[in-house]
Amino acid sequence: MRTSPTCSPRPVRSVTIRPATLLRLAGFVSVALIACLQGAPFPSEAAAATPAAPASAFDRVQSAGPTEAPESGGIEGRVRDAEGVPLRAVSVVVLDAAGDAVLRTTTTDQTGYYRVQPLPPGEVTVRFLRIGFETAEARVRVPAEGRTQADITLAGQAIALRGVDVAGERSRARARFDTETGITVRELSGADIRSLPGLAEADPVRALEILPGVMAPTDFSAAFHVRGGSSDQNLILLDGFPIFNPFHLGGIFSVFNADMVDRVELASGGFPARYGGRVSSVLRVESDPGSGDTEVIAGVSLLAARATVSGSLPGGISDGLGLQSARWRVSARRSYVDQLLRPVTELPYHITDLQGIFEAWTPGGSRWTLTGYSGDDVLDLGRLEVQDFPLRIYWQWGNRMAGTRWLRGLEGGGQLEARAGVTRFDTELRFDDFDDSSFSSRIDQVTLAAEASHPVGGGVELAAGVAADRYSWDNFAETGGTIFGEDGAQGWNTAAWVQGTWRRPGAWSVDAGIRLEGWEGGGASIVEPAPRLAVRRFLADGDLALKASVGRYTQFVHSVRDEELPLGIDFWVTSAERIPHVVSDQLQVGMEMFPADGWSLSADAFVRNFEGVLTQNPVNDPNDPGDVYLAGRGRAVGADGLVERRTGRIQGSLSVSLLRADRTFPDVFSGADPREEVTYAPLFDRRLDADLVLRFPLGRGWEGGLRWHVGSGLPYTRPEAAYPFFAPRQTTEGRVRWTAQAEPGEEEDGEGPYAVLLGPRNAERYPVYHRLDLSARRSFERSWGQVTPYLNILNAYNQSNVLFYFYDLAAIPATRSGLTMFPLLPTIGVEISF
Secondary structure, eight states: OOOOOOOOOOOOOGGGOOHHHHHHHHHHHHHHHHHHHTTSOOOOHHHHTSOOOOTTOEEEEEEEOOOSSSOOOEEEEEEEOTTSOBOSSOEEEEEOTTSOSEEEEEEOOTTSEEEEOOOOSEEEEEEEEOTTBOOEEEEEEEOSSSEEEEEEEOOBOSSOOHHHHHHHHHHHHHHHHHHOOSOEEEEEEHHHHHHSOOSSSOOTTGGGGGSTTEEOSSTTOOOOEETTOOGGGEEEEETTEEOSOOEEGGGTEESOOGGGEEEEEEEEEOOOTTOOSOSSEEEEEEEOOOOSSOEEEEEEOSSOEEEEEEEEOOHHHHHHTTOSEEEEEEEEEEOOHHHHTTTTOOOOEEEEEEEEEEEEEOTTSEEEEEEEEEEEEEEEGGGSOTTTOSOOEEEEEEEEEEEEEEEEEOTTSOEEEEEEEEEEEEEEEEETTEEEEEEEEEEEEEEEEEEEEEEEETTEEEEEEEEEEEEEEEEEEEETTEEEEEEEEEEEEEEEEEEEEEEETTTEEEEEEEEEEEEEETTEEEEEEEEEEEEEEEEGGGTEEEEEEEEEEEEOEEEOOOTTSSSOOOOEEEOBTTBOOEEEEEEEEEEEEOOSTTEEEEEEEEEEEEEEEEEEOTTOOTTOGGGSEEEEEEEEEEEEEEEEEOSSSSEEEEEEEEEEEEEEEEOTTSOOSSOOEEEEOOTTOOSEEEEEEEEEEEETTEEEEEEEEEEOOOEEOOEEEEEEOOOEEEOTTSOEEETTSOOTTOOOOSOSOEEEEEOSTTOEEOOOEEEEEEEEEOOEEETTEEEEEEEEEESTTOOOOEEEEEEETTSSSOEEEEEEOOOSEEEEEEEEEO
């Protein structure tokens, strides 16, 4: 007889737990949960290897006896493609026997599994929808108790049908509404991303700006802020692995190639215990491994040329490796203007991206994924002649990432997952004519994680996991042979989490969990418990949901880039004895509803507190290594909402965000001891932000897109006056005189150094920002493939949006000028697939 491990609650004092102990405890929790799940067998190999049935026909439909605490009946099963590979993100819609009224909706998980329960006993119609596959529909009999097993195979669809795509997206949105609890998640598909007007080509990160609660301060930066958080407080994951600085050209556009993206998902609040590492948001970018068919997608924009190739391993190789199927996709992108202009002039800048994914399924139902990315920006002014450009520098920055994931579905739902990977961001700046001057920065992260989930009956699902991340970083600065900045450290961030979810479909959904975070490194030993709770109440026959969530979030890594600058590169540090970790307590309440077919409406209000935010100390003591940074706190209060329509000729969305954010740091200029505090609005404190997005047919097969963005002015510090700056200097006569005082026999020229008297920090506001972007694209079918030309027009009415002001306070009277953001900017491009 096998017995399962049990545990009883005990009081925990965080001051007595060290991260090493935490990791051992986390391992025990994970092993115990997996041991509990051993009684639930994996999907049988025989079932997984069953030859595919014709589309719309079930592999098997049989009654499964009561397998859990008494509930009314339901349906469960797995959805596969023609090769037997499980399909995730398939919308499963259960209708009444006549096929008129929708009873329930859900989506398949990463292993193709779905469950719909409870359902009224009797015959129902089940519809399966996924972009790129034919819609399948069948009649299934629901038992009074237990679940009917209904596995199905979907046939591929050579040409995507707009109606099927729209229906699938609507069903997926409804399924998320029915199954998520307190988390606020917005999702963009690859088609959504391509339909938006953009800078030269589709950008998955730039597309996030249309979502409520998301704000990018300038046209020149794709770095985004979510609900009053700093940009370094966003966890950006590519296929489950972090990317530190996913931007090119100092932040103007992201490193992700839209041709490789299956789906982009942003969790802007209320995310559960399985997510850690950042406190503001979680951005998940999932790569598309392709259908397995040989396919080439190429594109040329004004920025770069790109190519994506996908295919599958030959059957003989797959069989030899013991794989049921294996598919892959690889893309490369490079800017080409430097090569195009080479016969005429030298353009010393280029970007490169290389990204790939390999996905394989075993006959036993396990999935292995390998994913990787490498990208660089290189500005090499050393290629220029000295007379053309006297300051010859070499500046490089880039990301590297590689990782693998293993996933296995469990019979009756749930899954086991493990992943391991490494990611790096580095940058280097050196001067070709000054060998003794250089700057470099690097951060590495090694990730190990495992998790398991399984339904235990009564509408309850349990999940638990462990994670260990090793960080190492170093920053170096030298000039004139003198090292004036050299620091670095390493440390371990360990975590264990457990979460329980209880659902009563159409009535209640509750998530409760805790994440125990530990940090060991830089002379600091920290343990931080992070409990989280979310509740959702369904009303109006399940078409309206009220939700609330509260939780604590922690972060042990900081970017110390000056966010006041419109362009910049992140420089990362980790928590240490004198570098605090961030703790954020957050509360949000909201509602979601489907007022009519194809329409959805959501709204959230939130409060966030941030303790331990970091900035550079502008007057640090060079002899005190602990005086480099200043620790402070922040607060954000706001609300945001989204109205969306996904039916009809004209589709689109309207998002509105309200925010009031502040940061508080010691005032290093006050002269007081101890230092006083100064509270100010950060650069991303945009009080009102609104985005209108429309998609509509233009005629003759052309599709149009429109985005109108309006935002209140961002804060800045206004200089009030300038005055001569007096400082002693050594004269030729050996006497000390004031800098602004003329030498004997010289005339006062008024050209001495000046100091600027600044007003209150960020107390002024730039003018209101507004911009209209337009796009048009059309696909032309050819016997060998498809050609899609497109046109983007940014800032269609040429609005002069202020980037920042220049003040000439020495002029009489003083004058103000400004630098504006993007002017009217048309761009063209073409995509080719075959």
